[in-house]
Amino acid sequence: MNEFVLEQQNEAAAEQQKPKEVIRRLVWRMCIATLILMAIGSVTRVMNAGLACPDWPLCYGELVPAKQMNFQVFLEWFHRLDASLIGVSAIALFGLSWWHRRFLPTWLPWASTFSLFLIVFQGVLGGLTVTQLLRFDIVTAHLGTALLFFITLLIIGTALTPYQGTGNVGKLPWVGLTAAILVYLQSLLGALVGSRWALHQCFGGSQLCGVMYSHILGLVPPTVATLAVVLISWRTPALHPALRRLANMAGGLLVLQILLGVATFRLHLQVEPLTVSHQAVGATLLGTLVAFTVLALRDWIASRDISPYSVDLTTSAISTQAHGSNP
Incomplete structure (x- = not known):
């Protein structure tokens, strides 16, 4: 009977861990994608491709500008595509965190909300870099926000990683x-x-x-x-x-x-x-x-957290031994 109850408890604990594991894997994939996105953004800048698509959010008024496609247009278009995929992932992270919030740390839904805010703000800055013709302060804020989004994801992923x-x-x-x-x-x-x-x-x-x-x-x-x-x-x-x-x-x-x-x-x-x-x-x-x-x-x-508890246990053990040794 005890084994059956223990097995049921283990299954319930495993079920509660599934949302956390799914979110952890999603976050680490987003971290890698964001690092790649920043690298592509750097390539776009050094290749003078930041204005290769003259409009936003479309490129030459199309989702895929096949007629105008060249290397520079491809860089800017692919940069936007990668950013869009990360944006969709951020929405998924937000939804999963709030839907499964009963089984997750209390801070996680709020952290996912902050990450979604950052990626939305990043998208706005991305549009402004085009419409404002690569104004330096907007371009700087664009990268700064991307790094902040990257940091937020890393904090979430590292905090969810098993560690003793x-x-x-x-x-x-x-x-x-x-x-x-x-x-x-x-x-x-x-x-x-x-x-x-x-x-x-x-x-x-x-x-x-x-x-x-x-x-x-x-x-x-x-x-x-x-x-x-x-x-x-x-x-x-x-x-x-x-x-x-x-x-x-x-x-x-x-x-x-x-x-x-x-x-x-x-x-x-x-x-x-x-x-x-x-x-x-x-x-x-x-x-x-x-x-x-x-x-x-x-x-x-x-x-x-552990030290005071350990000290109390040690003190109690010493006290017990002392009392036990007294006649």
């Missing part, structure tokens, strides 16, 4: 959070440099050099913070292997990002794949730091 911490993270959550914020701000500076073509204008006519050098000098704080994440992770005993791997990945991406930035600067943005890779690696570095921070925070919160 070791309780030895110390100050790593706050160091990781600082590094992630600094990398995000540096990414916004990079978007501003790209949207204003500051590097070309500085080399060509000594204009907007201040914007370019702000991005170069702005490299220092996120580099120091990211290196701090790596070094502290190395020096932290019994750190969870997932956190150690993410820290090592962040260090490798940082080195690669600096090398790509130097190469892009030295070659005056003449090699488009380098420019695209620079933006894509920067977004990946940001995502790695966000995932690291979320896991470290989960580890830190779990240790604080």
Whole structure:
């Protein structure tokens, strides 16, 4: 009888876990699609294809502009197609989160609502980039919102991923959070440099050099913070292997990002794949730091929740032994 009841409870628990697992897989697929979308957007910008479709949301008044299709039109059209698919996925995430909210963490429906708001706002900014003829502030906000949407998805996905911490993270959550914020701000500076073509204008006519050098000098704080994440992770005993791997990945991406930035600067943005890779690696570095921070925070919160309970148990056990030893 007990085995039957236990089996029924396990089946009920498995049924409750299904919506969470479906949403987790959906979110990670959306993360990958968003990273690809930002890379395609970078290709669109460096290939001067941002205005290849003169209207919005259609392209030459059609869903598929077959007659006008060339490489530049394809880039802009495919960028919009990918964004539309992510938008549909965001609606699905919103619907699933609210429909199954009884079996999900209370924060998840609200997080999915925020992600849907971001993708809608991102679509509006995408339309404005065309109608306002690639105005630099709108283009910068377009990438900044895409990164924020990417971060939101990563937080949701990482928070839903099974993880059992070791309780030895110390100050790593706050160091990781600082590094992630600094990398995000540096990414916004990079978007501003790209949207204003500051590097070309500085080399060509000594204009907007201040914007370019702000991005170069702005490299220092996120580099120091990211290196701090790596070094502290190395020096932290019994750190969870997932956190150690993410820290090592962040260090490798940082080195690669600096090398790509130097190469892009030295070659005056003449090699488009380098420019695209620079933006894509920067977004990946940001995502790695966000995932690291979320896991470290989960580890830190779990240790604080468990520690008082463990202390109480230990105290009770000692007290019981002491009373038992008294005659």
